[in-house]
Amino acid sequence: EDQVTQSPEALRLQEGESSSLNCSYTVSGLRGLFWYRQDPGKGPEFLFTLYSAGEEKEKERLKATLTKKESFLHITAPKPEDSATYLCAVQEGRGSTLGRLYFGRGTQLTVWP
Amino acid sequence: EAQVTQNPRYLITVTGKKLTVTCSQNMNHEYMSWYRQDPGLGLRQIYYSMNVEVTDKGDVPEGYKVSRKEKRNFPLILESPSPNQTSLYFCASRNQGVGQDTQYFGPGTRLTVL
Numbered sequence: 758e759d760q761v762t763q764s765p766e767a768l769r770l771q772e773g774e775s776s777s778l779n780c781s782y783t784v785s786g787l788r789g790l791f792w793y794r795q796d797p798g799k800g801p802e803f804l805f806t807l808y809s810a811g812e813e814k815e816k817e818r819l820k821a822t823l824t825k826k827e828s829f830l831h832i833t834a835p836k837p838e839d840s841a842t843y844l845c846a847v848q849e850g851r852g853s854t855l856g857r858l859y860f861g862r863g864t865q866l867t868v869w870p
Numbered sequence: 871e872a873q874v875t876q877n878p879r880y881l882i883t884v885t886g887k888k889l890t891v892t893c894s895q896n897m898n899h900e901y902m903s904w905y906r907q908d909p910g911l912g913l914r915q916i917y918y919s920m921n922v923e924v925t926d927k928g929d930v931p932e933g934y935k936v937s938r939k940e941k942r943n944f945p946l947i948l949e950s951p952s953p954n955q956t957s958l959y960f961c962a963s964r965n966q967g968v969g970q971d972t973q974y975f976g977p978g979t980r981l982t983v984l
Contacts, residue, residue, distance in 0.1 A: 789971050800874075800960050800975030801913070844913065848971075854920065855966075857928050858903065862912035 760784045761847050763861035770868050773834045778843055778864045781827040786850030790828050792821050793844040795863070801844055804830075835868045842866070872897050874963050874976035882982045883951055891946045891979050893961030899974075901964035902944040903928065904936065906957040907978075913960070919944055951983040 764779045782790070789808055793801035805814045807823040814821050818839065820831040830843055842863040849856035874895045883889055895902065903918035905928075915928030919938040933955055935947040948955060961976040 791971075791973065798978070800962075800978055803972050803974065806971045846913075855901070855918075858915050858918070859929070860905075860913040860915075862910070 759861070760849075760859040761845055761861040763843075763845050763864050765864060766862070767865045768867070770832075770835055770866070772836055772868055772870050775831070775833045775835070777832070778830040778866070779827060780830070780845030780847075780861055782845075782847045782859075783826075784847045784849045784859055786856075787847060788850040788855055789848040790823055791846040791848070791858075792819075792828070792830055793846065795842045795844055804843075832866070835866075837868045837870055840866055840868050872974065874961055874974050876959075876961050876976040876979050878979060879977060880980050882984065884984050885952055886950050889948050889951060889981075891948075891959060891961075891981070893944045893946065893976060894942050895944075895963035895974070896942065897963055897965065897974070898941065899963040899965050900941065901966055902938070903962050903964070904934070904944070904946045905960045905962065906930065906955075907960065908957050916946070916959075951981075953983050955981065956983045957981060 761782045789806050792804040795801045805821040810825045812823050818833050822829050842865045844863045845861040847859050877892045900921045904916040905913045907913045914930045916934050917936040919925045959979045962973050964973040
């Protein structure tokens with residue numbers, strides 16, 4: 758059973774058409790939820806870390822929010838250069854230390870002009 | 871420049887021939903980890919290390935070994951590679967500052983086991 762589920766698997770948007778990506782998780786003892794962007798053939802690039810429900814972070818056209826069981830990545834007025842796979846990861850806590858880091862399978866975003 | 875380096879970037883080998891993929895970071899981070907990425911399965915954590923001489927299993931540790939003898943290096947060892955270990959591998963280094971947990975990934979190593 759997946760600890761982290763992302764939806765949709767793929768999303769096609771026209772330039773300027775805002776939308777949201779979803780990340781839901783079942784990991785207990787959350788110690789952080791991360792969003793990454795990955796371009797083909799490259800390593801993931803860090804975007805945001807969220808720690809507690811109600812927290813929000815923004816960067817250019819991206820805004821990440823967190824509730825108790827899911828996170829959303831909102832993309833406002835996207836541009837073609839925002840096309841990439843967006844990955845969500847959840848950090849498990851293990852007592853006073855960190856446990857495993859679980860990734861979702863990603864949402865492949867395509868923005869066309 | 872802050873970076874995570876991996877070598878080699880591409881490797882083709884045969885079943886059973888021991889190999890090591892090196893990983894090095896220049897950011898003095900304590901936390902490092904290895905992942906494999908497969909189509910349809912996403913990124914899965916193989917091993918992680920909280921500090922020197924401290925390592926722990928991730929989600930898919932079978933068939934892999936790691937060592938952390940010094941802070942900057944975290945090699946991944948495949949003692950007897952098999953075709954199901956053909957994958958794209960990423961090393962990552964993590965800054966766990968309070969309120970600013972950030973993970974940096976290397977460029978990846980594409981491994982093919984024949």
